[in-house]
Amino acid sequence: MLTPQWLDQLRSRITLSALIGRTTRLQKAGREYKACCPFHNEKSPSFTVNDEKGFYHCFGCSAHGDAIRWMTDHQGLSFMDAVKELAAEAGMDVPAPDPRAAQAAEKRDTLHDVTAAAQAWFKQGLTAPQGGPARAYLATRGFDARTVERFGFGYAPDDRQALKRALERFPEAMLIEAGLLIEVEGRDPYDRFRGRLMLPIEDARGRVIAFGGRILAKGKTDAPKYLNSPDTPLFDKGRTLYNLHRAAPAARNSGRLVVVEGYMDVIALAAAGIDEAVAPLGTALTEHQIELLWRRVETPILCFDGDAAGQRAAMRAISRALPLLKPAHSLRIARLPEGLDPDDLIKAKGPRAMEALLAEARSLVDVLWESERDAQPLVTPEDKAGLKARLMAHVDAIQHPDIANLYRRELQDRYAAFAFPRRENRWQPDQARPAFSGRQGGQRGNWKDRPAPSTPESLKRLRHAASGGARDGLSAAVLAGLIRWPAELPRHAETLARTPGLDPRFFVLLECCDAAAALESGMLATILLDNGLEVPGAAEYSGLRFGFLTGDARADQAAAELAQAVDLLVERPALEAALAQATMRFENELTEDAFAEQQRLLKRKLEFDVRLRQMATRQAG
Template sequence: MLTPQWLDQLRSRITLSTLIGRSTRLQKAGREYKACCPFHNEKSPSFTVNDEKGFYHCFGCGAHGDAIRWMTDHQGLAFMDAVKELAAEAGMDVPAPDPRAARAAEKRDTLHDVMAAAQEWFVHNLAAPEGEAARAYLATRGFDGHTMQRFGFGYAPEGRQALKEALSRFPEPMLIEAGLRIAVEDRDPYDRFRGRLMLPIEDARGRVIAFGGRILAKTKTDAPKYLNSPDTPLFDKGRTLYNLHRAAPAARQSGRMVVVEGYMDVIALAAAGIAECVAPLGTALTENQIELLWRHVEMPILCFDGDAAGQRAAMRAITRALPLLRPAHSLRIVRLPEGLDPDDLIKARGAKAMEELLGEAQSLIDVLWEFERDAHPLATPEDKAGLKARLMEHVDSIQHPDIASLYRRELQDRYSAFAFPRRENRWEGGNRQSFQPRQRGGKWQPGRPAPTPSSPESLERLRKAMAGGSRDALSNAVLAGLIRWPGQIHRHAEALARTSELDPRFSTLLECSDATDVLESDALATILSANGLEVPGTAEYSGLRFGFLAPDADAQQAAAELSQAIDLLVERPVLEAALARATARFENELSEESFAEQQRLLKRKLEFDSRLRQMANRHAS
């Protein structure tokens, strides 16, 4: 049996660039290789191969995969043939098949025969006189003959035993196991699908594994409008996306994948020329389905109705996606106009309107913020505190430490701007000076002192504090952390490169990361000293008691906290530069706008210092 662990070991023993380089000309580009994509025609390289991460990716057509995927998609091998060829190259023995798994596979193949026969029968019924009502319904939807044939529409007649009689060559237990018949106690089994327009549900290879049926008779008010097959040895609805085998090739061309709520929406969009659409099958989007989408595109677009039910569906998907988020992989969300599904929108406004909506898809964090902000009244401090608690609860569910840190910062900024809006600095009477700008120019009238947020002396103190030892202490603490946990240097290479102008020691650490596969703390300290660079001592960051510097620090927690500290280190010079520019502008203009900008940045600076103190003293005894 091929376990996930065995397959991971196989992938780790294959150098992907060597494998792909046999048929595609690769060019070294930093830590990666690049080439013109072998999956589509292009003039400039957008195809990359990353040996460290073990995958290839094309930014043009979206082709993505590992060594096994390369052998199946590019070389045209079946999965097991690809595994055997790679195993031979890696010097690994393919595990002997489990007899029980072999018997299960044989049963699945037999069930595939049952499903293929059922599909053939349903299609035949649609063309027969008894399929007139189903054909009339399809005519109202505007589906042409090509669409009907492409998606395999069929019809299940009313009789409770019709399918059993048509598929009499298969034994009753097989029909039940395939989900086509229902067995109940004290009664004869009967057909699951009766009086319904039928649609086949296919796997990634285009084989029928289940069915969906839409009721046609309006008199059956107690029957569900849509009915899907139950889970069977062939069909797991939580791991299946309708139309994926058609949408995946289209997605490689367009670079996007659209997820709609039902299979009739998929077909309506495909008929309008938007072919890269899939749908879950009667359930909210599952974790397995999200991972399945990410195998094809990094940012699938989820399309939901604009009503309250659609918003709740979007939040269910977001809640399931948050723990899974990883760099460059997320979701985008589109909300349709209320009362319209994709088919209605296309009929009313045309395919262009749908394309425009897809082009305006919101990010996951935007939808999360708007949903929680609008979920409850926010009239009292307690209400606002509840909003912050809900937002941070979502952040806490994110497993990736860098993404969690960025979400926390972004949502806290949005919350602060919402909960503490900037107040106008204008007073009437009393002992306070009035802020009275001129009608033109926005400057204070002569003879009226401006409400100075900082005197020249305090502004100078601010500049000295910004350029002083607190930043050096943070740099020294991060450097000490990287020396102690050298495996984190490569992970934060991009962020650390931005700090090199502030401290050349970071450049040296990055060069060490490029030069060798294994970094050791003692070696890094020696290299810094040999280059005339000072190794940070504890006295240089004694005021910052970060957890990743504690003697008993846990590696996983240390990695998360070091990531947060690096975020602070990168953010600080950007914030300080913005504040310095705003201060200079305020001193030159004395305008209301420049005053407000400086106050906003001063507040951000205070919040930054507070975050730094909280983090640095989290482990103080």
């Protein structure tokens, strides 16, 4: 007879990715493998294989199972033929079959049959006399009969053997495998859900795969308020979103998908007419769930409570999402008033208040900036430097290079405005004044309308401030870009002025920002020459073919690419200084922590060099 223990041993000896990889092309993706689903036609991969958990899962059609299920559903084998083939591969002997057991196995029910039968029994329990406490609780929530029926509420009596007796037609092992019974060594298995209001958890096809239960008895402090089924062959809580099968059609109509903290919040929103809501199941939002959301809408809304716990949940979700960000795909965050959940808000102010709150959801970058800015007091320079370090650590987690660069620039701009508030509008030229015409016909322009050359004292001060300034390819390319696109110089002036170790020519150009005349390329080149400095030429930045240096670059494209190059130029000295300090620390201490810090910064420096090469070649193409 095939016992659950023997079947578990069989599964453990089979590498699922190797089995599936014989007929399906798999690609490594972290700890998992991805592929286009072999069970339905699709253009982008939504089928994953996890060897650690021994499951495969498709986010598109919800195909889910283990090695045996693969052999029966994909290869078309019967259960026993699948077991025999896998056992032969694993070098295991199949136990001698009992003819009667073999006959029963051919007719045996699936786990879906078990969970469906359990759901029918729970629903019956809600209407029975013993379901009074559950009905009373539902009345306090204000759920009408349609909502109760639609979401399949039920009741599990406070009896350790009630469900086991009711579903005795199923083998005990199947009830355990479905997560309905708890198996303890040396004791009879007993019901997992007791004295609870029950809710079915369904897959994308609407089939019951698991359950959630809310305790009803007051004063049971040793029992969790909410209890969900454990992971089973049908149910993986990190890959499942409650109510997705109902919310997805509604999201196609509204273009919106709302993520709330629990399934009771989902039901409260649905009762108020907001049908496109889902919830994770007892865990923080996972990477798989974020991808699942993005398959439905590009920017789902996460709705969290306004208290500290909700703030932490928002930051956990943001941290999970940052490495996954891709063009046009992000998150928005809506924060409820402190002390209120969606049901409270709707009861107090009506559905329109909830709609208004969702409409005002903040962008991910807004919430990231505000959360880190408000996380700690920012009194000392060290406090403020810590804020910048935290922000840049978040940026480093973003894998998409263009999005990372845009986040870096956005957060650096916000940090600069916060840490270095502008005392005067020094860098903005007066656009109302006539522009200097530069060199025309080989003659110099109108000298009285252009900025005067820097005085010797000014040049001495600037060169002293830039002593040791780096004259390299990146610096020269940015200088040439600013000269070619002079209107961009005021935009980057403050950032460059605060950057140590720059090429002295930057500081001469920054002096021009005080001019009354609008800046032009010829004027900036002339200023450098008049002060005895070279105009950067192609020989200085050979190999860095930035798009903003080409003759056919559009103004908006050049501005964006030049901003990214300035970001790299500003980031480099801080990174190199940190790496040098970490290297010195390691040489002096020779500790594991010092070595790890040095290696982390060395990796960041190598990634920086790769970003520079990619940007300087990609943008020129």
